[in-house]
Amino acid sequence: MGATLLVSVLGPVISALMPANVRHGLETITADQTPTAGQLLDALILVAPILILGLAVQCVMAAAVYRLIFRHDDTRFGYLRLGVDELRLMGLTLICFGLAMVLVVALTMASAIVVALASIGGPAMEGFVGGVAWLFSVGILVFVLVRLSLAPVATFAERRLAIFESWTLTRGQFWRLLGAYTLALACIVVIGLLIIVVFFGIAGVIVLMSGGQVADISSFISTDGSSLRGYLSIGVIAYMVVSSVFSALYNAVIAAPGAVAYQQLLGHPPGQPLAAQPEAG
Template identity: 40%
Template sequence: MQFKVTEAAFEGFRLIRREPRTIAIWAVFSLAASAALMAAMIASGFGRFMGASTQGSMRPEALTGFLVGELIAIGGAVLIASIMGAAVYRAILRPAEAPLTRLRLGGDELRLVLLSVIMGVVFTGLTIALAIPVGILGVAIGVGANLGQGGAEPNAGAMVGIVLVVLLGYLLVIAGLVFFAVRLSLAGVMTFAERRLRVFESWRLTKGRFWRLLGCYGLAVVLMLPIYMVMMTLYFAITFAFSGGDVGRAMGEIAQPDMTSVAAYFSPARVIYLLLAGAMGGVLNAVMYAPAAVVYREIAETRPESQAEVFS
Protein backbone atom coordinates (compact mmCIF):
# COMPACT_ATOMS: atom_id res chain seq x y z
CA MET A 1 0.00 0.00 0.00
CA GLN A 2 1.34 3.49 -0.89
CA PHE A 3 0.92 6.81 0.88
CA LYS A 4 0.17 10.30 -0.43
CA VAL A 5 3.08 12.68 0.08
CA THR A 6 1.04 15.85 0.57
CA GLU A 7 -1.51 14.22 2.90
CA ALA A 8 1.27 12.90 5.15
CA ALA A 9 3.15 16.22 5.15
CA PHE A 10 0.02 18.23 6.04
CA GLU A 11 -1.22 15.84 8.75
CA GLY A 12 0.29 17.99 11.49
CA PHE A 13 -1.91 20.92 10.48
CA ARG A 14 -4.97 18.69 10.39
CA LEU A 15 -4.09 17.53 13.90
CA ILE A 16 -3.87 21.17 15.02
CA ARG A 17 -7.32 21.82 13.60
CA ARG A 18 -8.79 18.67 15.20
CA GLU A 19 -7.27 19.11 18.64
CA PRO A 20 -6.51 22.80 19.32
CA ARG A 21 -6.85 22.30 23.08
CA THR A 22 -4.26 19.52 23.01
CA ILE A 23 -1.88 21.73 21.00
CA ALA A 24 -2.31 24.49 23.59
CA ILE A 25 -1.43 22.03 26.37
CA TRP A 26 1.62 20.92 24.40
CA ALA A 27 2.68 24.56 24.14
CA VAL A 28 2.50 24.95 27.92
CA PHE A 29 4.41 21.70 28.40
CA SER A 30 7.05 22.76 25.87
CA LEU A 31 7.52 26.09 27.65
CA ALA A 32 7.74 24.58 31.13
CA ALA A 33 10.05 21.74 30.06
CA SER A 34 12.40 24.04 28.13
CA ALA A 35 12.62 26.54 30.98
CA ALA A 36 13.26 23.78 33.54
CA LEU A 37 15.93 22.23 31.33
CA MET A 38 17.77 25.54 30.89
CA ALA A 39 17.57 26.29 34.61
CA ALA A 40 19.02 22.85 35.41
CA MET A 41 21.85 23.37 32.90
CA ILE A 42 22.76 26.75 34.38
CA ALA A 43 22.53 25.45 37.95
CA SER A 44 24.98 22.65 37.03
CA GLY A 45 27.72 25.20 36.36
CA PHE A 46 27.50 25.15 32.57
CA GLY A 47 27.56 28.95 32.43
CA ARG A 48 30.71 29.18 34.54
CA PHE A 49 32.57 27.19 31.89
CA MET A 50 31.34 29.54 29.15
CA GLY A 51 32.47 32.56 31.14
CA ALA A 52 35.83 31.00 31.99
CA SER A 53 36.50 30.04 28.37
CA THR A 54 35.76 33.61 27.27
CA GLN A 55 38.11 35.06 29.90
CA GLY A 56 40.82 32.46 29.27
CA SER A 57 40.88 31.26 32.90
CA MET A 58 39.84 27.62 32.88
CA ARG A 59 39.44 25.64 36.11
CA PRO A 60 38.69 21.92 36.58
CA GLU A 61 35.38 22.63 38.32
CA ALA A 62 34.27 24.77 35.37
CA LEU A 63 34.95 21.88 32.98
CA THR A 64 33.07 19.50 35.27
CA GLY A 65 30.10 21.85 35.31
CA PHE A 66 30.20 22.05 31.53
CA LEU A 67 30.18 18.26 31.14
CA VAL A 68 27.34 17.87 33.63
CA GLY A 69 25.43 20.62 31.87
CA GLU A 70 25.92 18.93 28.50
CA LEU A 71 24.63 15.64 29.89
CA ILE A 72 21.59 17.42 31.32
CA ALA A 73 20.99 19.20 28.01
CA ILE A 74 21.26 16.07 25.88
CA GLY A 75 19.34 13.84 28.28
CA GLY A 76 16.62 16.43 28.83
CA ALA A 77 16.25 17.16 25.12
CA VAL A 78 15.96 13.46 24.31
CA LEU A 79 13.35 12.95 27.04
CA ILE A 80 11.26 15.97 25.97
CA ALA A 81 11.46 14.94 22.30
CA SER A 82 10.40 11.38 23.19
CA ILE A 83 7.42 12.59 25.21
CA MET A 84 6.32 14.95 22.45
CA GLY A 85 6.90 12.42 19.69
CA ALA A 86 4.89 9.79 21.54
CA ALA A 87 2.09 12.33 22.10
CA VAL A 88 1.82 13.02 18.36
CA TYR A 89 1.99 9.31 17.51
CA ARG A 90 -0.69 8.64 20.12
CA ALA A 91 -3.01 11.27 18.67
CA ILE A 92 -2.77 9.69 15.21
CA LEU A 93 -2.41 5.97 15.93
CA ARG A 94 -4.19 5.56 19.30
CA PRO A 95 -6.69 8.42 19.52
CA ALA A 96 -8.53 6.80 22.43
CA GLU A 97 -5.48 7.10 24.71
CA ALA A 98 -5.07 10.18 26.94
CA PRO A 99 -7.52 12.21 24.84
CA LEU A 100 -7.03 15.46 26.75
CA THR A 101 -3.24 15.90 26.60
CA ARG A 102 -1.84 12.83 24.79
CA LEU A 103 1.08 13.25 27.20
CA ARG A 104 2.40 10.36 29.27
CA LEU A 105 5.65 9.11 30.73
CA GLY A 106 5.70 5.34 30.47
CA GLY A 107 6.97 2.44 28.44
CA ASP A 108 6.27 4.09 25.09
CA GLU A 109 8.33 7.15 25.96
CA LEU A 110 11.17 5.21 27.59
CA ARG A 111 11.50 2.97 24.54
CA LEU A 112 11.75 6.08 22.38
CA VAL A 113 14.47 7.44 24.69
CA LEU A 114 16.42 4.19 24.32
CA LEU A 115 15.91 4.27 20.56
CA SER A 116 17.26 7.84 20.44
CA VAL A 117 20.39 6.78 22.30
CA ILE A 118 20.94 3.85 19.93
CA MET A 119 20.33 6.03 16.87
CA GLY A 120 22.78 8.59 18.21
CA VAL A 121 25.46 5.91 18.42
CA VAL A 122 24.55 4.54 14.98
CA PHE A 123 24.70 7.91 13.25
CA THR A 124 27.90 8.89 15.04
CA GLY A 125 29.47 5.70 13.68
CA LEU A 126 28.04 6.36 10.21
CA THR A 127 29.40 9.91 10.21
CA ILE A 128 32.88 8.69 11.12
CA ALA A 129 32.73 5.85 8.61
CA LEU A 130 31.65 8.15 5.78
CA ALA A 131 34.01 11.00 6.69
CA ILE A 132 37.18 8.91 6.95
CA PRO A 133 37.40 8.14 3.19
CA VAL A 134 36.81 11.83 2.41
CA GLY A 135 39.61 12.84 4.76
CA ILE A 136 41.96 10.25 3.28
CA LEU A 137 41.06 11.39 -0.23
CA GLY A 138 41.76 15.02 0.69
CA VAL A 139 45.16 14.14 2.14
CA ALA A 140 46.01 11.98 -0.87
CA ILE A 141 45.09 14.75 -3.32
CA GLY A 142 47.11 17.25 -1.32
CA VAL A 143 50.16 15.00 -1.26
CA GLY A 144 49.78 14.28 -4.97
CA ALA A 145 49.55 17.98 -5.80
CA ASN A 146 52.59 18.69 -3.65
CA LEU A 147 54.61 15.98 -5.41
CA GLY A 148 53.44 17.26 -8.78
CA GLN A 149 54.90 20.67 -7.91
CA GLY A 150 58.25 19.11 -7.07
CA GLY A 151 57.78 19.50 -3.35
CA ALA A 152 56.81 23.17 -3.63
CA GLU A 153 53.53 24.56 -2.35
CA PRO A 154 50.62 23.75 -4.74
CA ASN A 155 49.59 26.67 -6.92
CA ALA A 156 46.25 28.45 -6.58
CA GLY A 157 44.57 26.28 -9.23
CA ALA A 158 45.63 23.08 -7.49
CA MET A 159 44.39 24.43 -4.13
CA VAL A 160 41.01 25.29 -5.60
CA GLY A 161 40.78 21.78 -7.06
CA ILE A 162 41.61 20.22 -3.69
CA VAL A 163 39.01 22.34 -1.91
CA LEU A 164 36.34 21.48 -4.48
CA VAL A 165 37.06 17.75 -4.29
CA VAL A 166 36.96 17.75 -0.48
CA LEU A 167 33.79 19.87 -0.51
CA LEU A 168 32.16 17.43 -2.92
CA GLY A 169 33.23 14.59 -0.67
CA TYR A 170 31.59 16.12 2.36
CA LEU A 171 28.43 16.84 0.37
CA LEU A 172 28.38 13.12 -0.42
CA VAL A 173 28.78 12.41 3.30
CA ILE A 174 25.74 14.59 4.03
CA ALA A 175 23.80 12.88 1.24
CA GLY A 176 24.72 9.49 2.71
CA LEU A 177 23.53 10.53 6.18
CA VAL A 178 20.27 11.84 4.70
CA PHE A 179 19.77 8.52 2.90
CA PHE A 180 20.22 6.51 6.10
CA ALA A 181 18.07 8.97 8.08
CA VAL A 182 15.18 8.57 5.63
CA ARG A 183 15.49 4.78 5.46
CA LEU A 184 15.46 4.56 9.27
CA SER A 185 12.92 7.35 9.76
CA LEU A 186 10.06 5.03 10.72
CA ALA A 187 11.96 3.41 13.60
CA GLY A 188 10.40 5.77 16.15
CA VAL A 189 6.79 5.33 15.11
CA MET A 190 7.30 1.56 14.69
CA THR A 191 8.74 1.37 18.22
CA PHE A 192 5.70 3.25 19.52
CA ALA A 193 3.08 1.38 17.49
CA GLU A 194 4.43 -2.12 18.15
CA ARG A 195 5.36 -1.45 21.79
CA ARG A 196 8.83 -2.91 21.38
CA LEU A 197 12.19 -1.56 20.32
CA ARG A 198 12.47 -1.42 16.52
CA VAL A 199 15.83 -0.10 15.36
CA PHE A 200 16.55 -1.37 11.85
CA GLU A 201 13.15 -2.81 10.90
CA SER A 202 12.34 0.53 9.24
CA TRP A 203 14.85 -0.35 6.53
CA ARG A 204 12.58 -2.95 4.98
CA LEU A 205 9.44 -0.89 5.37
CA THR A 206 10.95 2.10 3.56
CA LYS A 207 12.41 0.04 0.70
CA GLY A 208 11.32 1.50 -2.64
CA ARG A 209 9.85 4.56 -0.92
CA PHE A 210 12.96 6.70 -0.39
CA TRP A 211 12.08 9.52 -2.78
CA ARG A 212 8.46 9.75 -1.66
CA LEU A 213 9.58 9.86 1.97
CA LEU A 214 12.25 12.45 1.21
CA GLY A 215 9.64 14.57 -0.56
CA CYS A 216 7.23 14.19 2.36
CA TYR A 217 9.79 15.18 4.98
CA GLY A 218 11.15 17.96 2.78
CA LEU A 219 7.67 19.41 2.39
CA ALA A 220 7.14 19.22 6.16
CA VAL A 221 10.41 21.13 6.70
CA VAL A 222 9.31 23.77 4.17
CA LEU A 223 6.04 24.12 6.08
CA MET A 224 7.91 24.54 9.38
CA LEU A 225 10.39 27.13 8.10
CA PRO A 226 7.97 30.11 8.01
CA ILE A 227 6.88 29.34 11.58
CA TYR A 228 10.51 29.17 12.74
CA MET A 229 11.45 32.33 10.80
CA VAL A 230 8.57 34.28 12.32
CA MET A 231 9.60 33.10 15.79
CA MET A 232 13.27 34.12 15.27
CA THR A 233 12.27 37.46 13.73
CA LEU A 234 10.12 38.26 16.74
CA TYR A 235 12.93 37.14 19.04
CA PHE A 236 15.38 39.51 17.35
CA ALA A 237 12.88 42.37 17.44
CA ILE A 238 12.26 41.84 21.16
CA THR A 239 15.98 41.55 21.96
CA PHE A 240 16.71 44.61 19.81
CA ALA A 241 14.10 46.62 21.71
CA PHE A 242 15.42 45.57 25.13
CA SER A 243 19.02 46.30 24.06
CA GLY A 244 18.16 49.95 23.45
CA GLY A 245 18.33 49.68 19.68
CA ASP A 246 21.92 48.35 19.65
CA VAL A 247 22.14 45.76 16.85
CA GLY A 248 25.52 44.41 17.97
CA ARG A 249 24.36 43.95 21.54
CA ALA A 250 21.15 42.26 20.38
CA MET A 251 23.05 39.85 18.11
CA GLY A 252 25.49 39.07 20.92
CA GLU A 253 22.63 38.33 23.31
CA ILE A 254 21.07 35.94 20.81
CA ALA A 255 24.33 34.22 19.84
CA GLN A 256 25.79 33.94 23.34
CA PRO A 257 23.29 34.61 26.14
CA ASP A 258 24.48 35.23 29.68
CA MET A 259 24.34 31.82 31.39
CA THR A 260 26.31 32.69 34.51
CA SER A 261 23.13 32.50 36.59
CA VAL A 262 19.47 31.63 36.21
CA ALA A 263 18.45 35.26 36.84
CA ALA A 264 20.88 36.56 34.20
CA TYR A 265 19.70 34.09 31.58
CA PHE A 266 15.99 34.70 32.05
CA SER A 267 16.10 38.33 31.03
CA PRO A 268 12.82 40.05 30.08
CA ALA A 269 13.57 39.63 26.36
CA ARG A 270 14.32 35.92 26.75
CA VAL A 271 11.22 35.33 28.88
CA ILE A 272 9.07 36.83 26.14
CA TYR A 273 10.91 34.74 23.55
CA LEU A 274 10.38 31.57 25.58
CA LEU A 275 6.67 32.34 25.78
CA LEU A 276 6.59 32.68 21.99
CA ALA A 277 8.69 29.55 21.51
CA GLY A 278 6.39 27.62 23.82
CA ALA A 279 3.36 28.76 21.85
CA MET A 280 5.05 27.67 18.62
CA GLY A 281 6.38 24.47 20.19
CA GLY A 282 3.09 22.61 20.10
CA VAL A 283 2.59 23.49 16.44
CA LEU A 284 6.13 22.60 15.38
CA ASN A 285 6.02 19.24 17.15
CA ALA A 286 2.73 18.34 15.48
CA VAL A 287 4.07 19.25 12.03
CA MET A 288 7.38 17.48 12.64
CA TYR A 289 6.24 14.12 14.02
CA ALA A 290 2.89 13.61 12.28
CA PRO A 291 4.15 12.67 8.76
CA ALA A 292 5.99 9.52 9.90
CA ALA A 293 2.93 8.38 11.87
CA VAL A 294 0.67 8.76 8.83
CA VAL A 295 3.18 7.01 6.54
CA TYR A 296 3.42 4.09 8.96
CA ARG A 297 -0.35 3.87 9.32
CA GLU A 298 -0.76 3.70 5.54
CA ILE A 299 1.99 1.19 4.70
CA ALA A 300 2.36 -0.95 7.85
CA GLU A 301 0.16 -3.67 6.39
CA THR A 302 2.88 -4.44 3.83
CA ARG A 303 5.68 -4.83 6.38
CA PRO A 304 7.22 -8.35 6.20
CA GLU A 305 7.35 -10.22 9.47
CA SER A 306 10.52 -12.11 8.63
CA GLN A 307 13.36 -10.44 10.49
CA ALA A 308 15.82 -12.12 8.12
CA GLU A 309 14.60 -9.81 5.35
CA VAL A 310 15.30 -6.54 7.15
CA PHE A 311 18.33 -5.56 5.03
CA SER A 312 17.34 -7.24 1.78
Protein backbone atom coordinates in the same frame (compact mmCIF):
# COMPACT_ATOMS: atom_id res chain seq x y z
CA MET B 1 1.50 24.01 24.55
CA GLY B 2 1.24 23.89 28.33
CA ALA B 3 3.94 21.22 28.45
CA THR B 4 6.29 23.23 26.26
CA LEU B 5 5.66 26.29 28.43
CA LEU B 6 6.56 24.24 31.49
CA VAL B 7 9.78 23.17 29.79
CA SER B 8 10.51 26.81 28.92
CA VAL B 9 10.07 27.73 32.59
CA LEU B 10 12.17 24.83 33.85
CA GLY B 11 15.00 25.77 31.48
CA PRO B 12 15.87 29.02 33.27
CA VAL B 13 15.47 27.34 36.67
CA ILE B 14 17.94 24.62 35.70
CA SER B 15 20.29 27.19 34.17
CA ALA B 16 20.27 29.37 37.28
CA LEU B 17 20.75 26.46 39.69
CA MET B 18 23.31 24.67 37.53
CA PRO B 19 26.56 23.77 39.36
CA ALA B 20 29.69 25.56 38.17
CA ASN B 21 31.34 22.39 36.88
CA VAL B 22 28.30 21.51 34.74
CA ARG B 23 28.21 25.06 33.38
CA HIS B 24 31.89 24.71 32.51
CA GLY B 25 31.15 21.45 30.69
CA LEU B 26 28.49 23.15 28.58
CA GLU B 27 30.87 25.97 27.76
CA THR B 28 33.49 23.43 26.67
CA ILE B 29 31.07 21.71 24.29
CA THR B 30 29.71 24.95 22.81
CA ALA B 31 33.06 26.76 22.60
CA ASP B 32 34.35 27.91 19.21
CA GLN B 33 37.64 26.14 19.85
CA THR B 34 37.40 22.40 19.23
CA PRO B 35 38.12 20.51 22.49
CA THR B 36 40.41 17.52 22.67
CA ALA B 37 38.94 14.04 22.93
CA GLY B 38 39.66 13.95 26.66
CA GLN B 39 38.14 17.37 27.28
CA LEU B 40 35.05 16.45 25.26
CA LEU B 41 34.60 13.19 27.16
CA ASP B 42 34.94 14.95 30.53
CA ALA B 43 32.45 17.61 29.44
CA LEU B 44 29.93 15.03 28.23
CA ILE B 45 30.14 13.21 31.56
CA LEU B 46 29.48 16.46 33.42
CA VAL B 47 26.47 17.46 31.31
CA ALA B 48 25.08 13.92 30.93
CA PRO B 49 22.12 14.59 33.29
CA ILE B 50 21.10 17.64 31.26
CA LEU B 51 21.47 15.76 27.99
CA ILE B 52 19.36 12.88 29.33
CA LEU B 53 16.70 15.34 30.51
CA GLY B 54 16.64 17.00 27.09
CA LEU B 55 16.39 13.62 25.39
CA ALA B 56 13.51 12.64 27.68
CA VAL B 57 11.63 15.85 26.88
CA GLN B 58 12.03 15.33 23.13
CA CYS B 59 10.89 11.70 23.34
CA VAL B 60 7.88 12.64 25.48
CA MET B 61 6.85 15.26 22.93
CA ALA B 62 7.33 12.90 19.98
CA ALA B 63 5.45 10.09 21.74
CA ALA B 64 2.55 12.48 22.38
CA VAL B 65 2.21 13.10 18.65
CA TYR B 66 2.46 9.37 17.88
CA ARG B 67 -0.09 8.60 20.60
CA LEU B 68 -2.48 11.16 19.15
CA ILE B 69 -2.23 9.51 15.71
CA PHE B 70 -2.09 5.81 16.62
CA ARG B 71 -3.94 5.71 19.97
CA HIS B 72 -6.13 8.79 19.81
CA ASP B 73 -8.49 7.40 22.47
CA ASP B 74 -5.67 7.33 25.03
CA THR B 75 -6.10 10.95 26.10
CA ARG B 76 -4.81 10.69 29.67
CA PHE B 77 -2.58 13.62 30.69
CA GLY B 78 -3.12 15.17 27.26
CA TYR B 79 -1.19 12.30 25.57
CA LEU B 80 1.88 13.28 27.60
CA ARG B 81 3.61 10.87 29.97
CA LEU B 82 6.94 9.25 30.72
CA GLY B 83 6.54 5.50 30.47
CA VAL B 84 7.80 2.44 28.66
CA ASP B 85 7.05 3.91 25.23
CA GLU B 86 9.15 6.98 25.94
CA LEU B 87 11.99 4.92 27.44
CA ARG B 88 12.06 2.77 24.31
CA LEU B 89 12.29 5.92 22.17
CA MET B 90 15.16 7.17 24.34
CA GLY B 91 17.01 3.87 23.96
CA LEU B 92 16.41 3.87 20.20
CA THR B 93 17.72 7.43 19.92
CA LEU B 94 20.95 6.48 21.70
CA ILE B 95 21.38 3.42 19.49
CA CYS B 96 20.76 5.42 16.31
CA PHE B 97 23.16 8.11 17.50
CA GLY B 98 25.86 5.48 18.00
CA LEU B 99 25.21 4.02 14.54
CA ALA B 100 25.34 7.50 13.01
CA MET B 101 28.68 8.19 14.68
CA VAL B 102 30.09 4.92 13.35
CA LEU B 103 28.87 5.82 9.86
CA VAL B 104 30.35 9.32 10.05
CA VAL B 105 33.73 7.96 11.19
CA ALA B 106 33.71 5.34 8.43
CA LEU B 107 32.85 7.91 5.75
CA THR B 108 35.46 10.33 7.07
CA MET B 109 38.18 7.68 7.00
CA ALA B 110 37.19 6.50 3.52
CA SER B 111 37.16 10.08 2.21
CA ALA B 112 40.56 10.77 3.75
CA ILE B 113 42.05 7.71 2.06
CA VAL B 114 40.55 8.64 -1.33
CA VAL B 115 41.75 12.25 -1.06
CA ALA B 116 45.22 11.10 -0.02
CA LEU B 117 45.44 8.90 -3.11
CA ALA B 118 44.13 11.72 -5.29
CA SER B 119 46.80 14.09 -3.96
CA ILE B 120 49.31 12.18 -6.11
CA GLY B 121 47.73 13.86 -9.13
CA GLY B 122 48.34 17.36 -7.78
CA PRO B 123 46.44 20.01 -5.81
CA ALA B 124 43.72 20.44 -8.45
CA MET B 125 42.91 16.75 -8.50
CA GLU B 126 43.02 16.61 -4.71
CA GLY B 127 40.59 19.52 -4.38
CA PHE B 128 38.19 18.08 -6.97
CA VAL B 129 38.18 14.61 -5.45
CA GLY B 130 37.84 16.10 -1.96
CA GLY B 131 34.71 18.01 -3.02
CA VAL B 132 33.20 14.94 -4.68
CA ALA B 133 34.03 12.78 -1.64
CA TRP B 134 32.37 15.32 0.66
CA LEU B 135 29.19 15.44 -1.46
CA PHE B 136 29.15 11.64 -1.67
CA SER B 137 29.53 11.32 2.11
CA VAL B 138 26.73 13.80 2.78
CA GLY B 139 24.52 12.00 0.28
CA ILE B 140 25.15 8.63 1.91
CA LEU B 141 24.45 10.06 5.36
CA VAL B 142 21.19 11.68 4.24
CA PHE B 143 20.13 8.49 2.45
CA VAL B 144 20.70 6.35 5.54
CA LEU B 145 18.97 8.84 7.84
CA VAL B 146 15.90 8.99 5.62
CA ARG B 147 15.74 5.20 5.23
CA LEU B 148 15.90 4.79 9.03
CA SER B 149 13.66 7.79 9.79
CA LEU B 150 10.60 5.64 10.53
CA ALA B 151 12.37 3.65 13.25
CA PRO B 152 11.02 5.85 16.11
CA VAL B 153 7.48 5.59 14.76
CA ALA B 154 7.74 1.82 14.32
CA THR B 155 9.21 1.47 17.83
CA PHE B 156 6.28 3.34 19.33
CA ALA B 157 3.57 1.72 17.19
CA GLU B 158 4.82 -1.85 17.62
CA ARG B 159 5.74 -1.41 21.31
CA ARG B 160 9.24 -2.83 20.80
CA LEU B 161 12.63 -1.68 19.61
CA ALA B 162 12.26 -1.65 15.83
CA ILE B 163 15.54 -0.37 14.44
CA PHE B 164 15.70 -1.76 10.92
CA GLU B 165 12.02 -2.26 10.04
CA SER B 166 12.17 1.26 8.66
CA TRP B 167 14.72 0.16 6.06
CA THR B 168 12.24 -2.33 4.62
CA LEU B 169 9.26 0.02 4.73
CA THR B 170 11.08 2.88 3.03
CA ARG B 171 12.42 0.83 0.12
CA GLY B 172 11.70 2.83 -3.03
CA GLN B 173 10.28 5.74 -1.01
CA PHE B 174 13.44 7.80 -0.45
CA TRP B 175 12.57 10.79 -2.62
CA ARG B 176 8.98 10.99 -1.42
CA LEU B 177 10.07 10.92 2.21
CA LEU B 178 12.89 13.39 1.62
CA GLY B 179 10.41 15.74 -0.03
CA ALA B 180 7.97 15.40 2.88
CA TYR B 181 10.68 16.09 5.46
CA THR B 182 12.02 19.03 3.45
CA LEU B 183 8.52 20.50 3.21
CA ALA B 184 8.02 20.07 6.96
CA LEU B 185 11.32 21.83 7.69
CA ALA B 186 10.43 24.60 5.26
CA CYS B 187 7.12 25.10 7.05
CA ILE B 188 8.91 25.30 10.39
CA VAL B 189 11.38 27.85 9.03
CA VAL B 190 8.57 30.02 7.64
CA ILE B 191 6.60 29.81 10.88
CA GLY B 192 9.72 30.59 12.90
CA LEU B 193 10.56 33.61 10.77
CA LEU B 194 7.00 34.94 11.06
CA ILE B 195 7.05 34.52 14.85
CA ILE B 196 10.44 36.26 15.07
CA VAL B 197 9.31 39.18 12.90
CA VAL B 198 6.08 39.67 14.84
CA PHE B 199 7.68 39.25 18.28
CA PHE B 200 10.63 41.55 17.65
CA GLY B 201 8.36 44.03 15.91
CA ILE B 202 6.18 44.27 19.01
CA ALA B 203 9.28 44.33 21.25
CA GLY B 204 10.71 47.15 19.17
CA VAL B 205 7.53 49.21 19.49
CA ILE B 206 7.52 48.70 23.28
CA VAL B 207 11.19 49.68 23.60
CA LEU B 208 10.81 52.77 21.42
CA MET B 209 7.65 53.89 23.22
CA SER B 210 9.47 53.58 26.55
CA GLY B 211 12.19 55.93 25.33
CA GLY B 212 14.75 53.33 24.30
CA GLN B 213 16.59 52.83 21.04
CA VAL B 214 16.65 50.08 18.44
CA ALA B 215 19.91 48.81 19.89
CA ASP B 216 18.12 48.18 23.19
CA ILE B 217 15.77 45.57 21.70
CA SER B 218 18.22 42.72 22.33
CA SER B 219 18.51 43.67 26.00
CA PHE B 220 14.70 43.48 26.22
CA ILE B 221 14.88 39.68 26.17
CA SER B 222 18.43 39.08 27.41
CA THR B 223 19.50 37.81 30.81
CA ASP B 224 22.80 36.85 32.37
CA GLY B 225 21.38 33.48 33.44
CA SER B 226 23.17 33.54 36.77
CA SER B 227 20.04 33.96 38.88
CA LEU B 228 16.29 33.46 38.62
CA ARG B 229 15.74 37.18 39.18
CA GLY B 230 17.23 37.87 35.76
CA TYR B 231 14.37 35.95 34.11
CA LEU B 232 11.61 37.88 35.87
CA SER B 233 11.13 40.57 33.23
CA ILE B 234 8.31 41.16 30.80
CA GLY B 235 10.54 40.63 27.78
CA VAL B 236 12.03 37.35 28.96
CA ILE B 237 8.66 35.96 30.08
CA ALA B 238 7.05 36.95 26.78
CA TYR B 239 9.94 35.32 24.93
CA MET B 240 9.45 32.09 26.88
CA VAL B 241 5.73 32.04 26.04
CA VAL B 242 6.42 32.61 22.34
CA SER B 243 9.15 29.94 22.40
CA SER B 244 6.74 27.45 23.95
CA VAL B 245 4.22 28.08 21.14
CA PHE B 246 6.91 27.56 18.52
CA SER B 247 8.19 24.42 20.27
CA ALA B 248 4.71 22.91 20.30
CA LEU B 249 4.31 23.61 16.58
CA TYR B 250 7.82 22.30 15.89
CA ASN B 251 7.24 18.99 17.66
CA ALA B 252 3.93 18.44 15.87
CA VAL B 253 5.19 19.35 12.40
CA ILE B 254 8.42 17.34 12.71
CA ALA B 255 6.93 14.18 14.22
CA ALA B 256 3.68 13.98 12.26
CA PRO B 257 5.05 13.32 8.71
CA GLY B 258 6.90 10.20 9.83
CA ALA B 259 3.87 8.85 11.67
CA VAL B 260 1.56 9.43 8.70
CA ALA B 261 4.11 7.94 6.28
CA TYR B 262 4.53 4.87 8.48
CA GLN B 263 0.78 4.32 8.64
CA GLN B 264 0.42 4.61 4.86
CA LEU B 265 3.44 2.46 4.00
CA LEU B 266 2.42 -0.22 6.51
CA GLY B 267 -0.90 -0.58 4.71
CA HIS B 268 -2.87 -1.47 7.86
CA PRO B 269 -3.28 -0.21 11.43
CA PRO B 270 -0.17 -0.93 13.56
CA GLY B 271 -0.42 -4.19 15.46
CA GLN B 272 -3.11 -5.61 13.18
CA PRO B 273 -2.58 -8.06 10.33
CA LEU B 274 -3.11 -7.15 6.72
CA ALA B 275 -6.65 -7.57 5.51
CA ALA B 276 -7.21 -10.74 3.55
CA GLN B 277 -6.99 -10.15 -0.16
CA PRO B 278 -9.79 -11.57 -2.34
CA GLU B 279 -8.74 -14.51 -4.44
CA ALA B 280 -8.61 -13.97 -8.18
CA GLY B 281 -11.64 -15.49 -9.83
